[in-house]
Amino acid sequence: MSLDLSRYHLDGKDVLLIIPPPLFTKMPPLGPAYLTAYLKQQQCSVELVDLNILLFNKSVDNIKDLWSPDSTNSFYQAEIADIIFDKFNGELLDFIAWVIRSDVKIIAFSVNMVSIFLANKLAENIKAYDSNRIIVFGGAATYFIHPRELITPGFVDYFVIGEGEMVFLSLIKRIKKGERIELEPGIFPAKEVGRGTPIPAIPCVDLDLLPFPTYEEFDLSLYNNGNDYKPLPLLLTRGCINKCSYCIDHILWPKYRSRSAEHAFREIEYHCRINKTKAFEWNDLLCNGNLRLLESLCDLIIDSGLKFNWVSYAVIRSDMTERLCEKMKKAGCHTLIYGMEHVAKSILTRMKKFYTPSEIENVLRMSHNAGICTNVNIIVGFPGETKNDLDEVAVFLRRNKAYISEVTNISGFTLFPESDIGQNTACYGLSWDLDPMLFVDSNGLNRDARAERVFSFSKMVEDMGLRKSIVNQPKLNPHIALKEKENIDPHSSI
């Protein structure tokens, strides 16, 4: 059965922006929403098709599971894309034919590390019909070598690296003029893959200059289908105030920058009035990077009398106060997800997290006492972590059980080669052979032992009676797994 594409009009448009699956389906994706708002403001005509939500809403239950964060534990990322492509082959080929029938020249995809594989298949089919169409990939997956260089052969003309608004506009204008475009900040021509080094886009300094998303291009009724909870994503800041040793998010989003409280509030007011929004989820890495800004925004919300709930990530910081937590609650803060990650002192130090267990305890209790649901994320198997270190986390959770609403993520430690740890493996006492996922730490803890630790810890959290949401232990690339088994050079045939 074909997709209903009747609301979209491609002819005469400068660019088609596609959101390929799989991606979350609770809310519209914020990156593409920012891009379309900016392009429209700059008089560039864009049509946005959220293929992700269209296919998800057509799926039966067992296929819907492919969209769950858990699916990366069962399938390697490229396998998920293969299954979706296979299940929806008819719809996707019809979709490609529909695109090809139009005169839109620039076809862009917003990709993450899973959807990049499906986007590449779509691009391959588009190019097979008409090699003159220009394919652009942007989004989190284009930033680092992995997965950008795992899509071989790639059918992309340009990768946009980093914040897209300004660079994408400039790229579109220059493609339209037929200009020759070489490697430059934010633009990585595909011909450079394997030889050049991409340079991230220069981040926008004054975020108030960017128009906020209105979601006019989206059919908001499609998200969180069948559920009355219809949140919209928001962004107050980009970047982080910290530089934790394992993290790549502060690299993806360099420099901590914020909108003004007034600018963010105008957006909130707009959505409450126009989109009838009753809940928001902040996509910021942390909502409490600038406490004064957070308090000003809470004041504006409280003074306006607008009533809605919001959820956000937050960091543990010792200068959070009871007064601020109470104000946040009054301003609609429903849940805070704290990136607590660990409590053992030696691990926190190596993570470059500068707080103590008693500070964590204080912040969790303060938030809980203010009436905020207080969730935590935990990383298991950090390099050098001993069984005793993890026991300290268990003891902490037990002691603070009454103040913790949920353990949201229990994640097996992921080694990103671009992180501080990945760049300084010797200092952290680890090494890897075939793939970063297969690293062995100074205590000899390998991937299998880490996975075992994740699952037994997760079971213990369950036995404690604590609610838990997601367990992350992503599946290894099957080619690498095979090579590991055969123990031969992985680069020989991949």
Ligand code: B12
């Ligand atoms: C909030 C968030 C979520 C929320 C999403 C809520 C929502 N509806 O938006 C939730 C919690 C659901 C989530 C889930 C997951 N997430 Co997440 N998430 C984020 C986070 C913190 C912010 C994303 C965001 O909104 N950014 C704000 C917008 C404005 O920025 P943006 O999306 O990057 O878009 C800009 C540019 O990338 C670019 N751009 C984007 N698209 C395009 C397209 C074109 C053509 C162009 C030119 C440019 C361009 O321009 C945009 C504007 O500047 C990022 C961290 C980060 N540093 O970005 C991780 C991040 C995106 N998530 C990540 C991951 C891995 C996941 C999960 C797979 C984790 C898991 N296993 O559970 C799941 C996905 C599950 C699924 N089925 O989709 C990774 C992606 C890694 C990668 N290389 O792809 C990130 C980078 C975190 C990390 N370091 O691991 N996530």
Ligand code: SF4
């Ligand atoms: S606080 Fe979170 S987002 Fe910020 S650097 Fe640390 S892990 Fe990354």
